[in-house]
Amino acid sequence: MRIGQLLPVDGYFVRLQEALPENFLQSLTHLYQPLIGPEALMLYQTLINEVPLQEESTPQTHHTLMNYLMLPLDQIYEARRKLEAIGLLRTYKKQDDGMTIYTYDLQSPYDPNSFFEDAMFSSLLYHYIGSQKFDRLKDFFTVEVQPEVGENITADFQEVFQTTETASLVQVAAGEEVMVEEDGTVDFEWLEHMLKQRMIPVHRILTKDNRKLITQMLVLYDLESFEIDKAIIWSLTEENHLDREEFKQACHDIYRAKNDNKPIRLIPKTETSINQQTDKKPLTREELLIQELETISPKQLLEDLSSGNFASEQDMKLISDVMTTQGLPAPVMNVLIHYVLLQTNMKLSRAYIEKIASHWSRAKLKTAKEAMNFAKQERANYEKAKARRKGGYQKVASKDIIPDWYKAGKHKEKPKESQSIDMNEEQRKVAQLLKQFSEGN
Incomplete structure (x- = not known):
């Protein structure tokens, strides 16, 4: 429950930063919905349709959203944070004449090709819908800066979700094009040292794209650096290149071995766990x-x-x-x-x-x-x-x-x-x- 985080009288504006892909509804329904659920999807679609109807100078209140969606405000708040975490929404907040005003910047969803190219999103979808449905979807689908409106308070992926109930705090930041990027999460200096000891050419393994993939897999499966090292060794080709699909599978196998073959799921973090991670001194x-x-x-x-x-x-x-x-x-x-x-x-x-x-x-x-x-x-x-x-x-x-x-x-x-x-x-x-x-x- 996030009671008090949002009030019915709080106002909001909606902005759409860029044109939506031609097949954005298919992406939302078949690719995003399994990850974020129907309530978050319904909120996104409602906000899209609010764009042409809103008045420029008069904000709508969140009571309007409650009537549209027939949901209590705490569920609307949770749905909003899921949209933020998955990269579909950026939220800004400011005070105007004693009234709290939110600006919701709707972000374009990935088109299907880009979605499947993203290692984290495609891996999550695979675990949620299974290999048969995943392969069918993949075969079927396989293309002006606004002024600041307040402090950017958009939630990151790691603030909202974890993949194990005891996941450790991993500091990652939301990027412009991907939700999780390298930000000191993996001890790459240590990995480089281990690769050099084995006489493996580091420049072939720790490329920019591979570093991003390694960071994503560490966050997704809550792995330790030594487990990432093990997965890399398992995934090397004869020419000492990283087989990206083999690496993803190796990380998944390590996760399953650690968690008694439990399926991977996005677990919303509780207020208590967030406070413990950020407030305890x-x-x-x-x-x-x-x-x-x-x-x-x-x-x-x-x-x-x-x-x-x-x-x-x-x-x-x-x-x-x-x-x-x-x-x-x-x-x-x-x-x-x-x-x-x-x-x-x-x-x-x-x-x-x-x-x-x-x-x-x-x-x-x-x-x-x-x-x-x-x-x-x-x-x-x-x-x-x-x-x-x-x-x-x-x-x-x-x-x-x-x-x-x-x-x-x-x-x-x-x-x-x-x-x-x-x-x-x-x-x-x-x-x-x-x-x-x-x-x-």
Whole structure:
């Protein structure tokens, strides 16, 4: 429910930025409707027909749309955001004499050929309608800038949809011609490093079009960078070019293996999940540390722990092998790297790291927080077993066992609400925490 986001008395104007394709109704009905549903399609068609009827100086109210569509306002709001996310609508908002005015810029849908050429949209449609209907449709179909009217508040694809219920936040931006483009989503520097290690020509694989495809598949299937690396290797031709169809299929296979063959679906994000992703600020050292380990790449982590020096090829190969073999997500791998380095005098021992990685893989850890909590529990179990072996029951420091790598912050006072956190100082504290891992079992 998005009650209060839109009011019946709010006004709106509609603009059509460009001529619609000749077969736009077929595109909307057969290609877009399976993805966004009939309510969003009905709203789009209603707004199209509002263009010639509206008065230039007098906005319509959203109460009019409620009467036209026979839908409550919260459903109209959700339908509008789906249109924004799929690239059919841009929304602008401003205040005019105490009244909220929206301007809805209708965007032309892809013509069928362009729709099927877009990797994300065509893949989604394939999963929604099945291969037989998809092939039939593909065979059947297979061609002045307005002034600013307010702040662009159009929702991006990632703000509205996710493909798994536990999808991590991926920062992508809506582009002019495609809904999801490369924006730091994939660690291409790490992928380039992995390809060079295998003596594969990077310029043939990481072309501009392939980078966009890789980013789209990562967003669509909620994959990790090491899984993208695996899919690329599976999809190489004999001439070391990327077979794009094989790559898409490989990404789909990885997704199915991770999600017990569940069909891929666009899941509207709830207000709660959006707020958690955008509003939550780290307050404690532990939260700051978790945030750092959730967002940094293993390569960046190694270089940070080496005072900015480049990570060695031997270390990167070891990490890549472990992540690929054990299927550890990057945040979990980061916690493991920290733990092992500070247990072995800053050396990566293959036998030690593989032993712990296999244990954590069986535990199905997905986040840095889960990995830390798991390590705490293992530490608690180790202390209890050690106490029993000595014939006594030594009192543990607290019920919630905190490893030594948090002891520096154990007695830290909670920050006052009015006191802002000095992030530079917190970063220095985090750096100290990273050197205080406890002894492992």
